[in-house]
Amino acid sequence: MTKTFSYIFLILLGLGCTKDTFQSKPQLRINSLSSTVIPAGSDLQISMRLTDKEGDFVDTIWLKKTTTRCASSNFIDSFLYRIPTETPRTKNFDGEILVTFTYAVELQPRCNKPDTAVFSFWMKDSKGNRSDTAKTQSIIIKN
DSSP states (O other): OOOOEEEEEOOOSSSSSSSSGGOOEEEEEEEEEEEEEEOTTTTEEEEEEEOOOOOOOOEEEEEEEESSSSSGGOOEEOOSSSSTSSOOOOTTEEEEEEEEIIIIIISSOSSOEEEEEEEEEEEEEETOBBBOOEEEEOEEEOO
């Protein structure tokens, strides 16, 4: 599958989070979606928060797209663009991940009819601790 994920990683350290929000396994949480209805030709942006107590998260974030009407649109993959190696891996890491999905590549329904999708994300750290799965709400994708 051709991958054209646009991936931006912004470091947001010291936002006043208490220590109890940090866990040994990486934590991913969905912050926001650009829209829950994607018209034909439009892209989707998903903002997520990443926290990790030890800051030993690896660069790969896994993704699963699950649709309700068109199984040929489903996929599971890791991002072509990874968290840059120069991103500081500091204790009590707190950062934002912004992912953009392109309509023609990742979003367009493969069955030529509108569909509904849920995107799931997870990652690991260097010790093998796996994050909980962060899931979007249902997103309607028009064609």
